[in-house]
Amino acid sequence: MSIQAPIPVVVNGATGKMGREAIKAIAQANDMTLVGAIARNPSVQGQDIGEIVGCGALEVPVIADLQATLAMAAQEKQAAVMVDFTHPDAVYENVRSAIAYGVRPVVGTTGLSSDQLQDLEEFADKASLGCLIIPNFSIGVVLMQQAAMQASQYFDHVEIIELHHNQKADAPSGTAIQTAQLLGEFGKPYNPPTVAETEKLPGARGSVTEDGIRIHSVRLPGLLAHQEVIFGAPGQIYTLRHDTSDRAAYMPGVLLAIRKVLQLKTLIYGLEKIL
Secondary structure, eight states, rough: OOOOOOEEEETTTTTHHHHHHHHHHHHEEEEEEEEEEEOGGGGGGGGHHHHHSSSSSSSEEEEEEEEEHHHHTSSSSSSSSEEEEEEEHHHHHHHHHHHHTTOEEEEEEOOOOOOOHHHHHHHHHHHOOOEESSOOOOOOHHHHHHHHHHHHOOEEEEEEEEEETTTOOSSEEEHHHHHHHHHHHOOOOOOSSSSSSOOSSTTTTTTEOTSSSEEEEEOTTTTTTTEEEEEEEEEEEEEEEEEEEEEGGGGGHHHHHHHHHHHSSSSSSGGGTTT
């Protein structure tokens, strides 16, 4: 039986907090090989990414040219994957570029609009290329969302609070938006009004979805990634909460997505779809 070649992986946003963890996890995975590390920071250009993240030399220098790296990865014998942990302003073009080169995107960057997601889905379909957009790689978050979906059958009142570090660029978080979307799939309205509310300060009641679900975003140093889904009914409160204390919690999901995306021919949104 022939031994399959390791999966070539490019990490875009390699020196960011999530990118660093991804580099370490990929370097330790027997069925993967790191072939590219992209970062814009001029102070790290040309340095070995393994030395930067503290896992030993990997003989992969940091470069800023995504297009050149994708072109190189596309020449690998085995189908290549791009893991993207960059910025909401750049992720759409990054994903389009990867698909154009035939490199399968696994995206943890949030902030894509509905129109952008639809466009990327159509682009991936035309290319018959797998693409995974994952708002949250934590297995615990998927379990929280599943529990919330079950609870929503019995509660009509629910609000979501998401708390993140103050370097997060987008709000609400992709996880909170996805959670609200999952609850909205039941086709029921939430939080029927009982009084005429007045916000003395705009935004005091958070954002609100078409289904009436309110989402509140907190940004503070000292936080990492946290979410509460709070259900209320007369005489009771039911709270679901997930806390992340280390970004290593996301890496099993990242590695799973890298392996699964090779089997896909279209864009899939959400970790729960590949578990």
